[in-house]
Amino acid sequence: xxxxxxxxxxxxxxxxxxxxxxxxxxxxxxxxxxxxxxKITDGLSAAEKGxxxxxxxxxxxxxxxxxxxxxxxxxxxxxxxxxSEIVEDAKVKATEEAGRIKASAQAEIEQEVSRxxxxxxxxxxxxxxxxxxxxxxxxxxATKHNDMLETLVKSI
Amino acid sequence: MGTxxxxxxxxxxxxxxxxFWTFHLDTIIVSVMLGMLxxxxxxxxGKQLETGTxxxxxxxVESILDFVSVNVRDAFPGHNPLIAPLALTIFLWVWLMNFxxxxxxxxxxxxxxxxTGDSHAYLKIVPTTDLNTTLxxxxxxxxxxxxxxxxxxGVWGYTKMFLFHPFGKFFVPVNxxxxxxxxxxxxxxxxxxxxxxxxAGELVFLLIALIGGTLAVGAAxxxxxxxxxxxxxxxxxxxxxxxxLQAFIFMVLTIVYLGxxxxxxH
Numbered sequence: 001x002x003x004x005x006x007x008x009x010x011x012x013x014x015x016x017x018x019x020x021x022x023x024x025x026x027x028x029x030x031x032x033x034x035x036x037x038x039k040i041t042d043g044l045s046a047a048e049k050g051x052x053x054x055x056x057x058x059x060x061x062x063x064x065x066x067x068x069x070x071x072x073x074x075x076x077x078x079x080x081x082x083x084s085e086i087v088e089d090a091k092v093k094a095t096e097e098a099g100r101i102k103a104s105a106q107a108e109i110e111q112e113v114s115r116x117x118x119x120x121x122x123x124x125x126x127x128x129x130x131x132x133x134x135x136x137x138x139x140x141x142a143t144k145h146n147d148m149l150e151t152l153v154k155s156i
Numbered sequence: 157m158g159t160x161x162x163x164x165x166x167x168x169x170x171x172x173x174x175x176f177w178t179f180h181l182d183t184i185i186v187s188v189m190l191g192m193l194x195x196x197x198x199x200x201x202g203k204q205l206e207t208g209t210x211x212x213x214x215x216x217v218e219s220i221l222d223f224v225s226v227n228v229r230d231a232f233p234g235h236n237p238l239i240a241p242l243a244l245t246i247f248l249w250v251w252l253m254n255f256x257x258x259x260x261x262x263x264x265x266x267x268x269x270x271x272t273g274d275s276h277a278y279l280k281i282v283p284t285t286d287l288n289t290t291l292x293x294x295x296x297x298x299x300x301x302x303x304x305x306x307x308x309x310g311v312w313g314y315t316k317m318f319l320f321h322p323f324g325k326f327f328v329p330v331n332x333x334x335x336x337x338x339x340x341x342x343x344x345x346x347x348x349x350x351x352x353x354x355x356a357g358e359l360v361f362l363l364i365a366l367i368g369g370t371l372a373v374g375a376a377x378x379x380x381x382x383x384x385x386x387x388x389x390x391x392x393x394x395x396x397x398x399x400x401l402q403a404f405i406f407m408v409l410t411i412v413y414l415g416x417x418x419x420x421x422h
Contacts, residue, residue, distance in 0.1 A: 003288060004178040006171075010187065010283075010292030017191040017249060022241035025198035028205060029221055030240070036207050 125153040163362050166261060167355075169286060170278040180286055187283035190252040194245075220247070227408055232415040236304075239414055246293065247407040250350065253289065254399030256282040257354055258392055261361045284354040284402075287347065294346035297410050301342065304417040313420075342413050346406060353402050357395050364388050 129149065169180035201217060210218060224244045232239055259281065268279040283289040306314045318335045319328050368377070368384035 002178070003291065004171075004176050004180070005173065006169075006178070006180040006183055006286065006288035007292050007295075009179065009184050010289045011296050013184070013188055013191060014245075014249075014293050014296050017194070018238075018242055018245045020191075020195045021198070021245040021248070022238075024195055024202055025217075026221070026241040026244055028202050029218065030225070032205055032207055033218060033221065039207070 121153070125149075128152065159366055162366065163359070165276075165278065166265065166362055167280065167285075167358070168278045169280050180280075180288060182279050182281060183283045183286040183289055186256060186281050187249075187253055187289055190256075190283075191249060193252065194248050220244075224407070228411055231408060231411045232418070234415075234418050236414075236418065238300075239411060242297075242300075242414075243407045243411050246410055247403050250284065250293075250406050251399060251403040253283040254354055254403060257285070257357055257361070257399060258395060261358070261365050282354060282358055284350055285358050287351045290347040290351040291343070293406070294343035297346065297413065298343035301339075301413050301417045304414060308418050308420065342409075346409055350402050350406055353398060357391075357398060360391055361388070361395075364391060 129152075170182040171178050171180045173179050198217075201214060204211075204214075206214065221244065224247060225240055228240045228243055264281045265277075265279045269275050269277050280286070305317075309317065318332050319325070321331055321335050323331055323334070364384060364387045367387065368381045
């Protein structure tokens, strides 16, 4: 048991060593470990967040799909309706067209009939005139008997 | 050389100076070298620190750091950035100095005597078997205890602790003596416990070394030498536990004492 000046040296050495250990060992390493801890915590929370986001996205995708299906059904229904409308429309138009064509054909026929009747009348008149001429064996003065001829023509 | 001389020779420091101004060169040089070893290894490690995937040695050091910081967290209330490095320093330094005890007792003295050419040169390589070392650490801790007690409790709070603790205000003189003993016993018990354990351990190593060294003569060596090996191994394994335990106790008690200094006066 001999306490002496070695004590002082050892105290100084101890204090210096504390300072050095804090500076080169504890400081950097504990900082590093803290950083790593933070990194791991961040990573875990990011993974959790990612999982959550994935779930959300999946749900959203399902919704979108459902919506799309619904829309497709809608469009299909509309298209069918439109198709039947078009067919209906075409039918109506065709009927109208047919009516129109029929009407115009009838009109033409009537016109033709009346023209034929006119022609026939003129023919008959001229035949009648020539017949009368022949009957009378005498030339009829056109200007003299015009009135009579015209009355005749009209009466036929 | 007789048994008593052998032991005394091994327990004497290589020193210079007279009276109080004596310096134990072996204690100082070995402890400073061990301290430098800690710093050197730490600096080498510091150059190749990895955040992501630490290698084997970094893992090892990190587990020591973790061990120390867990102890600090458990035993120390509040926050003080000095405590953890202090505890780490104590644990590493004390353990390394204690470890010198496990080196064969005659190896370094013998080498030293060969180098110096002086067959009576003294060398004691376990710094913690020198009371100066253990007392130096415990006194430093004591200074910190007093410093933080006054800083946290205030001068009046610290004085009050002496006056009214533990028996209340009607026993002031008794209280002063009791608290004084309590406070002074902290560094003394720290220093003497470590010193005593290591000194005794060293002594046992010396006694075991004597079995083969001085008792064995001629054919008797056939019996004594194996016994020495077996006993030495057993004590070495046991002592490995002791040196770790002593380093741990010194560290934990330092943390606890400083934790008590940080508690508010009640």
